[in-house]
């Protein structure tokens with residue numbers, strides 16, 4: 555990120571804070587979010603799309619949701635994509651304006667739907683027939699009408715890890731376009747008194763570099779848009795194209811700028827609308843990774859090490875798959891450096907192991923570092939997305955703290971968990987009591 559540099563002590567600095575000082579003050583592992591970087595990413599995307607007309611950027615909460623983060627998202631004028639009662643609750647508690655909240659998810663419960671209706675969220679993104687019925691029933695009971703988008707599976711295979719592909723035909727998400735299910739969903743929605751269909755949604759996957767995937771999707775969605783107009787006379791207003799913009803993690807990654815994303819989809823939407831003689835829809839995008847990912851880094855303290863002669867040197871950190879499960883889950887790769895030796899040249903190749911009791915808990919394979927010693931501070935870059943939000947207490951490790959840095963200020967936005975926190979919900983049934 556732009557606010558990262560090496561300071562006069564030769565230490566890594568972010569947001570005007572020496573990371574070695576941060577490690578000392580707040581302990582490790584430590585998640586750090588660079589406020590200016592996060593805000594800049596929000597602004598760039600918002601600006602890129604606004605150049606083409608009516609658009610709205612939503613921040614995908616699943617990437618990294620805390621009350622402080624929601625406050626920043628609100629200040630930047632973005633809306634919010636939430637996917638659970640928990641994310642919605644967090645947004646409510648942070649005072650986020652509900653008229654800018656979109657509620658997603660492939661199996662929202664009755665309670666979650668009711669919570670969303672009562673909170674007054676802008677849109678519910680309906681995923682399937684079951685939900686359509688359920689929502690209509692709830693709205694009828696509550697005597698209200700909910701504005702919705704229908705999630706469509708456009709049948710696009712984005713070039714990304716198969717676990718984070720979502721737009722292909724064989725997917726658990728959305729109404730399938732190719733077999734007529736989506737059209738059936740539209741007709742059903744249009745006939746329901748508790749529901750007002752205002753548009754469509756799709757999302758093809760995450761960590762996408764190929765802009766053609768977005769382009770192609772926009773074109774498919776606009777053709778469907780026109781088909782809806784033709785067959786039902788209904789002119790929809792809003793097209794949500796999901797998130798998915800990829801970011802830089804390691805050499806070889808070729809992320810595209812927000813402008814390139816907007817430039818890939820907006821002209822297609824406008825041209826298709828013109829071709830079909832339709833009004834250009836309001837375009838919504840809901841990026842997460844591209845906003846939070848590059849703005850985050852994680853600090854660890856190096857501890858034990860082990861050399862397998864002639865093969866490899868393992869060096870262990872005080873965290874691992876509990877604070878960053880992505881390497882274990884997706885074989886995700888990260889770049890890292892020694893924060894306290896940021897100026898020193900690499901002299902050895904080591905593999906960074908987590909501290910969990912599991913061989914798969916490896917954070918980085920074959921990382922080139924200066925001479926490593928126990929006590930060194932390792933900074934893993936671009937950990938703002940899907941790290942905290944996917945963290946766990948595996949092995950009963952307390953979750954780390956998170957600090958927000960900006961211009962020489964550092965504020966705690968998530969407290970470090972302690973052992974008591976781990977026991978918060980533990981109960982011992984009476985019959986197991988000692989006498």
Ligand code: LLP
Pocket residue numbers: 614616617635658718720757759760761796797798799840841842843844880884939940944
């Ligand atoms: N909208 C919808 C409907 C989504 O399902 C997602 C991500 C997004 C937006 C935001 O996508 P982004 O802009 O962040 O790519 N845990 C995985 C990523 C899963 C993404 C799930 N959906 C990972 O760590 O790579």
